[in-house]
Amino acid sequence: MIILRAEDHRRMPWKNGKGVTIAIAIHPADASVENFDWRLSTATVDSDGPFSVFEGIERSLSVLTGDGLVLSVEGREDAALTIDSAPLTFPADSPTHARLTGSAITDLNAMTRRARATHRLSHHAVSGSAELVLNGDDCLVFCGEGTVRVGNVTLSPLDCLRLSGCRDQTLLAEGSGRLYLAEFSSI
Numbered sequence: 001m002i003i004l005r006a007e008d009h010r011r012m013p014w015k016n017g018k019g020v021t022i023a024i025a026i027h028p029a030d031a032s033v034e035n036f037d038w039r040l041s042t043a044t045v046d047s048d049g050p051f052s053v054f055e056g057i058e059r060s061l062s063v064l065t066g067d068g069l070v071l072s073v074e075g076r077e078d079a080a081l082t083i084d085s086a087p088l089t090f091p092a093d094s095p096t097h098a099r100l101t102g103s104a105i106t107d108l109n110a111m112t113r114r115a116r117a118t119h120r121l122s123h124h125a126v127s128g129s130a131e132l133v134l135n136g137d138d139c140l141v142f143c144g145e146g147t148v149r150v151g152n153v154t155l156s157p158l159d160c161l162r163l164s165g166c167r168d169q170t171l172l173a174e175g176s177g178r179l180y181l182a183e184f185s186s187i
Contacts, residue, residue, distance in 0.1 A: 057093060069105055126178070141161040141173075149175050
């Protein structure tokens with residue numbers, strides 16, 4: 001179990017140079033944006049525009065803060081996302097355009113290289129207690145808002161708990177907030 005505190009996350013420019021990504025976790029640990037197997041990151045979208053294209057990558061996106069956005073992914077119907085929406089999974093190598101529905105948003109991104117890994121991203125509202133069922137080679141529990149105790153670790157906004165070899169495990173989450181569970185598995 002590794003605790004990834006918000007203040008330790010790495011800031012890096014977007015691939016298209018139009019913003020900043022906050023890298024939470026990447027695998028392998030020394031990977032770059034060009035050769036990762038999987039990664040979890042956040043970003044702020046403050047204007048309409050195209051998303052960076054990542055060849056061979058599957059991507060899931062969830063809105064953490066703000067009014068929401070509409071994603072236009074080539075070959076698909078437009079998808080409206082808000083903080084209450086389920087995460088949207090789409091091919092990151094398809095041209096994608098974002099249109100804000102109001103204020104700027106912050107999003108959470110899970111990405112996997114299709115030839116090497118798969119992922120699942122889900123969100124969980126916690127009010128009192130909730131059980132999180134884990135099923136992956138690597139599982140990351142990310143706190144989007146509030147303060148939530150997961151196992152023996154208290155997570156504040158933007159903190160993350162990383163667990164390895166977490167297939168068929170259950171964690172108890174207690175407190176009040178919104179958690180996101182990113183489960184990554186090697187192919």
